[in-house]
Amino acid sequence: MADVADLSHLLAATAAGNQRAFRELYDATASHLFGLLLRMLKRRDWAEEALQDCFLKVWQKAETYAPDKGAPMTWLMTVARYRALDLLRVKRPEVEMPEEGEEQPLTFADETQSPEDRAVEGEGIGRLENCMEGLQQEQRQSVLLAYYEGYTHQELAERLQAPLGTVKSWVRRGLARLRECLEQ
């Protein structure tokens, strides 16, 4: 796969309207994005539609990419994941979720730092795996299913055969613990 410098260069050229650079960017990254989309959307036609939407957005918005949005590949994968999530909500209809309303969500324990205070990008990613290991099994499973399959709380509850409230707290406690661990 092309390295970070190559992809940044291609993104910059794409932002300037260079179609050839855009084609190279597509060639270098489409299979990774498509793999993500297939995994989340399960159907090839949906994944192909999402891939198109995704690259159309990249073509139109390449100039909005900034290094603070992560490495180019991270940014592209993020664009693809959000697109997949949106499509899933439209195409995989489910029982309408009750509005979160004024329900008091679980929150993070101690937060005095802002993200800017923290280490530069890259640090922490290596720790993710360790931190995932540190979660309780249900928490880890909930977070991973949500990330990889795009499951909603409701779908998680069905899949894990647990009450909705329990599943929500697995997700939130999982995220909160993940963050505590990543900050250490």
Place this chain on the structure above:
Amino acid sequence: MNYQQPQLRRMLAAEYVLGTLQGRARSRFRRLQARDPALRAEVRYWEQRLAGLNGGFKPVPPRPVVWAALDQRINANTVVPLHRAPRGTLWRNWAAVSTAAALLLALGLWQQMHQPPQIVTRTETVRVEVPVPAPMPYVAVLQPAKSEAHWKVSIYPDKGLIKVATTGRYAIDEQAKSLELWVVAADGPHSLGLLPASGDGEMPMPPGLKMDGDATLAVSLEPHGGSPTGKPTGPVLLAAPAVRPA
């Protein structure tokens, strides 16, 4: 919900990135972060941390029809500004016609895309116009240590040609010594010929030599006329990767 409460903001951002923040709450959060840099920073934090999970997605090449349709959509879009710029009806008509043509083509491709997976013969109906540029040469800049001189070497495997441009002069006794250029392959170095100590030139690639993928070039100091054995015998002055732009 009170969007100013820091802990709540952080959890919303985390669930937004994970995807479990849904429906109206998700749309509301999206609007909110558009005008709230601190919230965006929170979102970036999770995007970058959770990206560590992206290794779990296995790459799968998409069908060529996806690029073809995308290409159409892009070029259909670039036609649009033509409507607005010139005032003449002729231009307007042309723009309208070309837009319509592009849209029709895009629609065709779109329908094509939404058909179930096809056997190979069916895909012939899609014209995937991929420009086929001339193959790019391998290019390497060879700079020996402790010398101002360097060589730019371009290798055209398709033409069987090697071009060399020397900057400066490499100091050797040309009566007694020669500089030999090698390509280092998995099975060892193969001679590409002698490098000039100064000036530019071209030479044919040795017959039967194939180059594929990444290549490493090396230069060794040899007796006048080149290595007598076909393999480097003298000191290796440098080795450098030869890059072939995609």
